[in-house]
Amino acid sequence: MERTLLGSTFLFTFLFVSLGICLAGIIFRIARWFAVDTGPEAGFIPVKKRVSAVLKGTAAALFSLKFLKIFKVLFFDLLLQSRILKTSLSRWIMHFSIFFGFMMLLLMHALDEIITKRLFPGYFPTLDPFQFLRNLFGVMVIVGVGIAVYRRLRYRGPMLITRYTDRYAVALLAVIIVSGFLEESSKMISESSFNRMMSGYFSACEPHDETALKAFWSREYGSVFPTMKFRITPELLARGKKLSEESCASCHADTRTAFISYPAAGFMKPFALSLSKSRAEVWLYYIHVLACFIGLAYLPFSKFFHLITDPLTLLVNGISDKKKVNPLTAMPRRAMELDACTECGTCSRYCSVAPVFRMLQNTEILPMHKLRTVKRLASGKDMDSAELQIISEGAFICTTCFKCTEVCPAGINLQDQWLASRELLSETGHPLPHVWLKKFNASEWSDRMRYFEASWKEADAGKERYYNLTDDSNVFAPCIQCQTCTNVCPVVAARTDPKDAVDITPHKIMNLLRLGLHDLALGSRMVWDCTTCYQCQENCPQGIKVTDIIYELKNRAYEHFKKIDRTAEINEDPC
Numbered sequence: 001m002e003r004t005l006l007g008s009t010f011l012f013t014f015l016f017v018s019l020g021i022c023l024a025g026i027i028f029r030i031a032r033w034f035a036v037d038t039g040p041e042a043g044f045i046p047v048k049k050r051v052s053a054v055l056k057g058t059a060a061a062l063f064s065l066k067f068l069k070i071f072k073v074l075f076f077d078l079l080l081q082s083r084i085l086k087t088s089l090s091r092w093i094m095h096f097s098i099f100f101g102f103m104m105l106l107l108m109h110a111l112d113e114i115i116t117k118r119l120f121p122g123y124f125p126t127l128d129p130f131q132f133l134r135n136l137f138g139v140m141v142i143v144g145v146g147i148a149v150y151r152r153l154r155y156r157g158p159m160l161i162t163r164y165t166d167r168y169a170v171a172l173l174a175v176i177i178v179s180g181f182l183e184e185s186s187k188m189i190s191e192s193s194f195n196r197m198m199s200g201y202f203s204a205c206e207p208h209d210e211t212a213l214k215a216f217w218s219r220e221y222g223s224v225f226p227t228m229k230f231r232i233t234p235e236l237l238a239r240g241k242k243l244s245e246e247s248c249a250s251c252h253a254d255t256r257t258a259f260i261s262y263p264a265a266g267f268m269k270p271f272a273l274s275l276s277k278s279r280a281e282v283w284l285y286y287i288h289v290l291a292c293f294i295g296l297a298y299l300p301f302s303k304f305f306h307l308i309t310d311p312l313t314l315l316v317n318g319i320s321d322k323k324k325v326n327p328l329t330a331m332p333r334r335a336m337e338l339d340a341c342t343e344c345g346t347c348s349r350y351c352s353v354a355p356v357f358r359m360l361q362n363t364e365i366l367p368m369h370k371l372r373t374v375k376r377l378a379s380g381k382d383m384d385s386a387e388l389q390i391i392s393e394g395a396f397i398c399t400t401c402f403k404c405t406e407v408c409p410a411g412i413n414l415q416d417q418w419l420a421s422r423e424l425l426s427e428t429g430h431p432l433p434h435v436w437l438k439k440f441n442a443s444e445w446s447d448r449m450r451y452f453e454a455s456w457k458e459a460d461a462g463k464e465r466y467y468n469l470t471d472d473s474n475v476f477a478p479c480i481q482c483q484t485c486t487n488v489c490p491v492v493a494a495r496t497d498p499k500d501a502v503d504i505t506p507h508k509i510m511n512l513l514r515l516g517l518h519d520l521a522l523g524s525r526m527v528w529d530c531t532t533c534y535q536c537q538e539n540c541p542q543g544i545k546v547t548d549i550i551y552e553l554k555n556r557a558y559e560h561f562k563k564i565d566r567t568a569e570i571n572e573d574p575c
């Protein structure tokens with residue numbers, strides 16, 4: 001069996017088929033970025049316009065003076081993965097090990113004919129430092145994969161999603177690395193490999209030269225010659241060393257620098273004869289190479305695709321102004337971002353309203369799940385009304401605080417995704433609660449609460465939830481009605497138009513609670529207009545948690561009002 005890659009028709013065919021699938025997959029997925037509708041601009045911007053806007057934008061960025069920004073993104077965000085380091089050291093070690101180890105193996109080892117040989121004349125994979133580095137990069141990948149598996153087993157739950165495709169990707173990576181190490185180890189102890197190498201590169205001058213060389217390699221480099229019997233003497237070793245330096249040293253370093261494969265070869269020694277006879281090193285080589293080709297073909301359809309999407313997303317969002325959304329390029333950018341999400345769960349862990357998820361158990365509150373749903377919406381998946389209602393609830397609980405965008409290691413502009421998906425939800429007939437809640441004013445909601453409460457209280461008997469802040473009068477009782485909270489509130493200040501003015505200002509809300517008029521406080525528009533900026537809470541002389549109270553009122557109002565029939569007339573007694 002031919003041992004080299006380029007000499008094998010079978011492997012060549014496999015390589016080209018894999019490459020073809022990989023390229024077709026990448027083209028298909030990138031083409032979809034321009035075809036899917038992901039926001040309020042959907043339907044208004046034809047695909048042609050999207051393509052030309054992206055091409056123009058790319059050209060403008062390349063010829064702009066944003067080199068420093070581009071360098072910063074490429075060096076810090078991409079190469080050093082600084083965005084991950086900001087949130088978790090263990091995740092950074094995991095991701096950096098896999099990314100750096102894998103990329104170096106790809107460039108230095110898999111593409112050695114194209115890259116390493118040209119950069120380093122005299123390169124041989126069995127010479128140092130290449131042999132040592134190959135082991136080092138392989139270990140980095142194994143360590144990274146090990147941490148990833150540990151995290152997935154340790155932190156199961158809605159904050160971290162593990163799919164079958166993730167398992168396949170991890171398994172494939174493990175097969176590639178482990179088979180690579182085993183192939184190297186089996187070659188070290190393979191008598192047939194050694195004999196083949198000797199017949200190609202070594203010519204004996206004296207009768208015992210062959211024995212001397214084998215004696216030296218078996219003592220120093222861990223080679224095994226189960227079919228030979230020889231007594232190793234100092235003279236034989238000295239002669240073997242000299243021969244090795246003359247004939248082998250130019251392309252073979254000390255095998256001990258392969259610090260993983262060498263000890264692994266030690267464990268394989270008892271089976272050396274059968275491994276050598278079955279040509280294990282050749283089969284392991286084929287397993288290794290075929291697994292690489294399968295990985296190549298699988299790349300566009302797996303998590304590995306983020307190797308392409310994440311750098312692009314980081315670059316696009318790194319050099320553009322997140323607050324200025326260009327409607328022509330927004331949809332392809334959003335679609336690309338949806339592909340860039342690795343479901344790492346960082347956004348969900350840092351989400352300001354993650355505690356609300358624990359209370360309501362609606363996973364659509366968590367940004368990672370929300371983004372998955374946005375992807376389903378964008379791909380045109382049919383969802384029933386109940387599903388859309390749950391999604392709408394998740395979307396409205398979001399405080400648009402930017403935290404998730406700040407921590408996302410893929411650099412996704414999540415803020416823009418949320419705003420766009422809200423518009424999309426409205427178009428499907430599921431506007432966010434703050435839209436339909438403003439249909440009535442506070443006293444009208446209060447009336448409706450009283451009107452319907454008999455029926456829903458009966459249905460929810462025993463399920464009433466205790467709200468920590470608004471149910472505890474000690475929380476708001478110290479309010480002295482100084483109005484500081486209202487005076488510092490940017491929402492109150494911004495509403496200069498009387499038609500749009502805040503109906504019940506923050507200090508009035510506190511007063512309603514003090515008076516026990518919870519129903520009126522729940523119906524206040526202030527509750528829905530609050531931006532959770534925390535100005536009121538930070539400035540309150542009595543230390544009252546004004547913002548937290550208003551936020552709790554918002555959730556409480558939604559929970560109550562969603563059960564009320566908003567179309568019913570309330571001119572008769574329902575009881």
Ligand code: SF4
Nearest residue numbers: 341342344345347408
């Ligand atoms: S949006 Fe970003 S932070 Fe959230 S799961 Fe996806 S990649 Fe991770």
Ligand code: SF4
Nearest residue numbers: 351398399400401404
């Ligand atoms: S913007 Fe919304 S989803 Fe993101 S962290 Fe803030 S509350 Fe959570």
Ligand code: SF4
Nearest residue numbers: 479480482483485540
């Ligand atoms: S600032 Fe504090 S004490 Fe003053 S009105 Fe507002 S909640 Fe009451």
Ligand code: SF4
Nearest residue numbers: 489530531533534536
């Ligand atoms: S947290 Fe809400 S109520 Fe308080 S100052 Fe900010 S916008 Fe106004």
